[in-house]
Ligand SMILES: *[C@@H]1O[C@H](CO)[C@@H](O)[C@H](O)[C@H]1NC(C)=O
């Protein structure tokens with residue numbers, strides 16, 4: 001089930017993992033968006049509006065801005081080391097396709113901006129997120145060595161994430177950008193359903209294991225989420241910052 005955690009890093013991200021394009025860039029794609037006043041009460045609503053406008057708009061990417069499509073979002077390879085109690089090992093997922101991020105909506109946004117420092121708290125909601133791909137693991141469970149390998153397909157419904165971040169505004173190439181320094185995200189899931197094969201040699205045993213996992217997913221998730229935070233939180237921070245490097249914020253801020 002470790003692979004379900006890998007997606008958590010993406011629950012609040014609306015695009016990711018892009019290389020920085022060569023300038024000059026053309027930002028007319030954003031021309032209809034409001035310019036936000038930096039007055040605190042107006043800034044939060046304005047950022048929420050921009051998030052909720054850009055999230056569906058950029059789902060197919062944008063060639064000029066070198067933003068690749070993110071619906072689905074493809075993760076070539078993500079690997080976690082896990083060690084807790086009687087379970088030790090590594091799990092790797094390959095070619096995972098994540099679908100649903102374009103429906104991620106900001107419900108509450110609170111932004112504080114002072115002296116170039118930014119504090120942001122955001123609650124987002126995604127009705128459905130599907131992750132499907134290949135997995136491979138090497139696990140030691142008590143005295144038992146397990147090397148499962150196969151396909152998986154996980155569906156998460158009603159995903160609500162509360163994310164708190166702080167960061168700073170900086171200048172580059174005559175533009176202002178925002179960079180995050182810390183991020184703390186708490187995703188809550190309404191329901192989770194796992195399909196997989198290759199856990200055991202025997203498909204009937206697979207089905208039994210999956211039935212147990214699907215029945216007890218809340219307990220498993222409750223243990224896995226904090227245990228794996230050290231992996232996905234830095235990944236989340238890096239992905240956000242890579243996305244933020246693509247779009248200067250002066251287009252969205254009144255002077
Ligand atoms: C993912 O894999 C494909 C095909 O192997 C490759 O073309 C692409 O550059 C890879 N993407 C990343 C981000 O590594």
Ligand SMILES: *[C@@H]1O[C@H](CO)[C@@H](O)[C@H](O)[C@H]1NC(C)=O
Pocket residue numbers: 130132153154155
């Ligand atoms: C994964 O499961 C969902 C829901 O059952 C389904 O819509 C989707 O097509 C499946 N994806 C793959 C790659 O099997």
